[in-house]
Structure formats: C-alpha cells, structure tokens
Amino acid sequence: MRAAAEAAALARELRRHLRDAFEDDIASVSTNFAKTPAFGSSGAAPTALTGSKEEASQKLAEAIRACRSCPLGRARRNAVPGEGSLAADVVFIGEGPGLDEDRLGRPFVGRAGQLLDRILASIGLSRDAVYIANMVKCHPMKDSSSPDSRGNDRPPSPDEMEACRGYIEAQIRLIVPRFIVTLGGVASKALLREETPISKLRGRWREFFLEGLAAPIRLLPTYHPAALLRQPELKRAVWEDMKTLRDALGGSGCP
Numbered sequence: 001m002r003a004a005a006e007a008a009a010l011a012r013e014l015r016r017h018l019r020d021a022f023e024d025d026i027a028s029v030s031t032n033f034a035k036t037p038a039f040g041s042s043g044a045a046p047t048a049l050t051g052s053k054e055e056a057s058q059k060l061a062e063a064i065r066a067c068r069s070c071p072l073g074r075a076r077r078n079a080v081p082g083e084g085s086l087a088a089d090v091v092f093i094g095e096g097p098g099l100d101e102d103r104l105g106r107p108f109v110g111r112a113g114q115l116l117d118r119i120l121a122s123i124g125l126s127r128d129a130v131y132i133a134n135m136v137k138c139h140p141m142k143d144s145s146s147p148d149s150r151g152n153d154r155p156p157s158p159d160e161m162e163a164c165r166g167y168i169e170a171q172i173r174l175i176v177p178r179f180i181v182t183l184g185g186v187a188s189k190a191l192l193r194e195e196t197p198i199s200k201l202r203g204r205w206r207e208f209f210l211e212g213l214a215a216p217i218r219l220l221p222t223y224h225p226a227a228l229l230r231q232p233e234l235k236r237a238v239w240e241d242m243k244t245l246r247d248a249l250g251g252s253g254c255p
C-alpha cells in the first residue's frame with residue numbers, strides 16, 4: 001500500500017518535472033506530444049516537425065539526464081535516453097541499461113547490443129535507420145553501492161518502469177513509428193500492460209494504443225537478445241519474428 005502510494009507520488013513528481021522541462025517546447029512539437037499526460041495536450045496531426053523534433057528530443061534527453069525521480073536515477077553513472085533516427089519506421093524497446101550502457105550513456109552497446117546489431121543487419125536495418133530505447137533510462141542494479149561490478153544487473157521493477165513510462169511514451173509520440181518491437185518479456189509485458197509470457201506474446205502483432213496518437217501503432221514482441229546469448233535455441237524464433245517485421249516494412253527491410 002505504502003509502496004503504491006510512494007510510486008504514485010514519484011510518478012506525479014516525474015510528470016511535473018517533465019512538464020516544466022518541456023514547457024517551452026510544447027507549442028512547437030505539440031503535434032506529436034499530443035495528450036501525453038506529462039506534456040499537456042493538443043491534437044493536430046503530425047506534420048513537418050523536423051527541426052523542432054530534434055530540439056524536443058534533445059530537451060527530452062536533458063530531462064532524462066537530470067531525472068532523479070526514482071532510486072535508479074540516484075545510483076547510475078549515466079542515464080541512457082535512447083538513440084537513432086527520429087524519422088524511424090521502427091522503434092526497438094529493451095528493458096533497461098546494463099553496465100556497458102551505463103558507462104557510455106548509450107543503449108545496447110554490450111554483448112546483447114552487438115547481437116541486436118546483427119539481428120538488425122539480418123533484415124537490412126542498421127542502428128541509424130531505427131530508434132533504440134529502453135523502458136527505464138537508468139541502470140537497474142542488484143547492489144547500487146557497486147555500480148562498477150559486472151553481474152550486478154537486474155530487470156527493472158514495475159514501479160521503476162511506471163516512474164519512467166512518461167519518457168518512453170514521449171519518445172514514441174515524438175517519433176510516431178510505424179512499428180514497435182519490444183525486446184523480451186519485461187518490456188513487452190510492461191508496455192502492453194499485461195502478464196502473458198513472452199513465449200506466447202512473441203511473433204504476433206499487437207496494437208499499441210497511446211493517448212493522443214491518431215491511430216494505434218503495430219507492436220511486435222520478440223525475445224531479448226540477452227536471452228539468445230543464454231539460450232541460442234531461441235534464435236530461430238527471433239529470425240521468424242524479424243522476417244515478419246521485414247515483410248511488414250515492405251520486403252526490403254530498409255525503411
């Protein structure tokens with residue numbers, strides 16, 4: 001009960017913080033931030049936002065780097081806002097930064113990230129053509145007094161993902177991708193707000209509804225690359241899922 005109240009208070013604080021950080025940008029980028037609770041509301045269709053989209057993305061990254069709204073923000077070395085093309089057709093979403101990502105402030109740069117690069121390449125995509133982000137922007141650690149030790153990673157908790165949710169939703173509203181690919185059970189279940197195991201979710205298109213967007217976004221859950229490193233037998237399923245994505249992109253894989 002107390003934890004829920006604290007989480008709700010954290011979420012309120014985060015929303016207030018984001019609103020302040022974005023006050024100046026809301027007018028110029030309102031088309032895509034439409035109706036994000038954290039960003040106020042407005043509702044026009046997405047149009048020529050290129051310049052201000054960049055600016056909004058930078059402001060968002062600054063807000064993420066300044067964020068101390070949950071305990072993860074206090075322990076990490078670097079926040080990891082996300083990176084890639086703001087015009088991407090596909091946004092890939094993992095669970096949260098690990099040690100390598102924490103050191104560099106960039107998503108998916110460790111072993112799982114190298115495998116993700118190869119998965120992208122297998123369908124003709126590159127990091128520059130897509131956008132890569134996480135449900136939480138700061139490194140979830142088992143022991144936060146030991147931020148430099150390997151093997152100290154853990155999945156983000158539901159409360160931590162809820163506290164950070166405004167950021168990934170803002171990124172989705174900014175980019176408005178055609179497709180979202182969630183990597184692993186933690187991100188898939190959190191974004192879809194359901195408990196179905198990843199073995200059942202993967203490979204099936206879902207619709208992701210986000211308030212303020214004119215239409216739902218098609219979302220494809222698949223296994224996390226780190227799971228493939230532990231269980232190579234899952235690679236076949238991910239390959240099937242990537243072919244599904246490639247077909248939806250129009251065959252070539254290049255958006």
Ligand code: URA
Nearest residue numbers: 094095096097107108
């Ligand atoms: N795992 C994730 O979920 N995200 C990263 O950025 C790296 C590893």
